Amino acid sequence: MRNLLHSMNPSVKFVLVTVSMLTIAFFFNPWTPLLFWLGIILLQLTMSRINWKLWLLFMLLFSIGAFGYLWTTVVFGADTGGTVILSFAGIDVTDEQWARALSLAFRVMAFSTLSLLFAFTTDPVKFIMSLMQQLKLSPKLAYGVMVGYQFLPVMKDEFIQIQQAQRLRGAETEKRSWQRLLAMRRVLIPMLAGAVRKAERSAFAMEARGFTGEPRSAYYRPVRIGRTDWLMSGVFLAILLASCIGGSWMS
Amino acid sequence: MLKSWKLKEVVLMSLFAVVFGIVYLLFVHAANIWAAVIGPLAYEWMFGIWFIVSIICMYIIRKPGAAFLSETMAAAIEVLIGNAMGPRLILSGVIQGLGAEAAFALTGYKHFNILVLMLAGIGSAVFSFVYGYFVSGYAALDPSFVALMFTIRVLSGAIIAGIGGKYIGDALLATGSLRGYAIARAKKGDVNA
Numbered sequence: 001m002r003n004l005l006h007s008m009n010p011s012v013k014f015v016l017v018t019v020s021m022l023t024i025a026f027f028f029n030p031w032t033p034l035l036f037w038l039g040i041i042l043l044q045l046t047m048s049r050i051n052w053k054l055w056l057l058f059m060l061l062f063s064i065g066a067f068g069y070l071w072t073t074v075v076f077g078a079d080t081g082g083t084v085i086l087s088f089a090g091i092d093v094t095d096e097q098w099a100r101a102l103s104l105a106f107r108v109m110a111f112s113t114l115s116l117l118f119a120f121t122t123d124p125v126k127f128i129m130s131l132m133q134q135l136k137l138s139p140k141l142a143y144g145v146m147v148g149y150q151f152l153p154v155m156k157d158e159f160i161q162i163q164q165a166q167r168l169r170g171a172e173t174e175k176r177s178w179q180r181l182l183a184m185r186r187v188l189i190p191m192l193a194g195a196v197r198k199a200e201r202s203a204f205a206m207e208a209r210g211f212t213g214e215p216r217s218a219y220y221r222p223v224r225i226g227r228t229d230w231l232m233s234g235v236f237l238a239i240l241l242a243s244c245i246g247g248s249w250m251s
Numbered sequence: 252m253l254k255s256w257k258l259k260e261v262v263l264m265s266l267f268a269v270v271f272g273i274v275y276l277l278f279v280h281a282a283n284i285w286a287a288v289i290g291p292l293a294y295e296w297m298f299g300i301w302f303i304v305s306i307i308c309m310y311i312i313r314k315p316g317a318a319f320l321s322e323t324m325a326a327a328i329e330v331l332i333g334n335a336m337g338p339r340l341i342l343s344g345v346i347q348g349l350g351a352e353a354a355f356a357l358t359g360y361k362h363f364n365i366l367v368l369m370l371a372g373i374g375s376a377v378f379s380f381v382y383g384y385f386v387s388g389y390a391a392l393d394p395s396f397v398a399l400m401f402t403i404r405v406l407s408g409a410i411i412a413g414i415g416g417k418y419i420g421d422a423l424l425a426t427g428s429l430r431g432y433a434i435a436r437a438k439k440g441d442v443n444a
Contacts, residue, residue: 148265195266203259
């Protein structure tokens with residue numbers, strides 16, 4: 001039971017998450033995103049094993065963003081009519097406006113939870129392999145992305161190396177944060193030049209070992225769609241449908 | 252479409268996507284903190300940064316699809332790194348890439364001067380704004396505020412992505428590492444090679 005979200009086919013999960021998001025985006029009442037949000041949290045609570053401390057940390061960040069949405073929508077909201085329920089500093093807040101602001105804030109929360117659900121329960125490599133096998137992503141692109149992914153730790157080391165080398169030669173470190181941001185180009189250009197060389201070398205190595213990039217029919221590690229995926233699709237769509245109907249009915 | 256692509260060009264896009272994926276992530280976090288203070292407006296002026304990889308890759312590789320594919324790859328890499336935004340990011344990467352691609356397609360993939368690059372930045376801005384209008388529900392905001400957001404985003408796309416992209420591309424060309432790519436051949440005046 002607690003492995004269900006982890007063992008789902010990544011492509012199926014990806015499609016479900018995308019469809020849910022695009023559907024929820026049609027609703028401007030506060031209940032639909034709220035119900036959906038709660039549903040997704042419930043789903044994650046019962047069907048996954050994740051690091052909840054890390055989850056809370058991320059959610060905290062997203063809540064800050066949701067709060068930003070809440071107050072901007074209240075202050076800069078479109079004229080929708082309705083009765084004034086609150087007024088301060090010359091701004092009248094109508095009940096309609098408040099409902100929409102809440103809706104957008106809950107939407108941010110719902111989307112964030114949904115994204116975290118995907119990010120926390122999906123193995124990146126399996127995701128790319130599944131995109132190639134189920135969604136017919138070109139192997140040239142899929143393996144190209146995998147090469148980039150494998151180079152990630154190398155890039156990190158190189159970043160530190162370039163910085164240290166520049167410091168050795170007396171490049172100044174800026175104190176102000178915006179100056180440091182501008183000084184990033186000093187590191188960025190050598191990084192990119194290194195990336196160009198790495199790309200050439202690894203592409204050459206791949207071709208030398210017989211990689212053509214042609215679509216294939218057999219894979220070393222097949223990723224399949226199974227019974228779990230049908231079951232979970234049902235659960236996902238049920239939550240989506242319930243929150244759409246329930247939300248419209250409650251408001 | 253991919254038939255005419257060399258593997259080294261695909262891998263180049265992927266590695267650029269890694270570098271910029273990290274840059275993008277840094278800015279996402281910075282923007283998220285800003286957003287709490289000044290709302291969605293915080294994202295607008297730095298939006299151009301998120302379009303830059305498509306413009307740099309197209310400027311270097313000059314093949315149909317370079318803008319779209321690189322932006323999508325950057326989004327995919329961000330997800331692989333373990334970004335909390337997840338699949339949502341891939342979708343916006345696709346949309347932004349298509350916006351830049353549309354600008355290059357309009358000019359027939361023949362011109363890569365600063366104006367076309369700025370147009371590509373604007374294309375990304377417009378596409379991503381339409382998408383954001385729908386997904387983030389800008390319809391609930393006051394039209395004049397939405398217009399302000401739109402203007403800032405277009406400017407950011409033209410200046411940060413367009414001019415910034417060309418600047419980085421030229422700086423990279425000067426290092427001499429881009430021999431063997433379309434940008435270096437075009438400089439020599441041998442366009443057909």
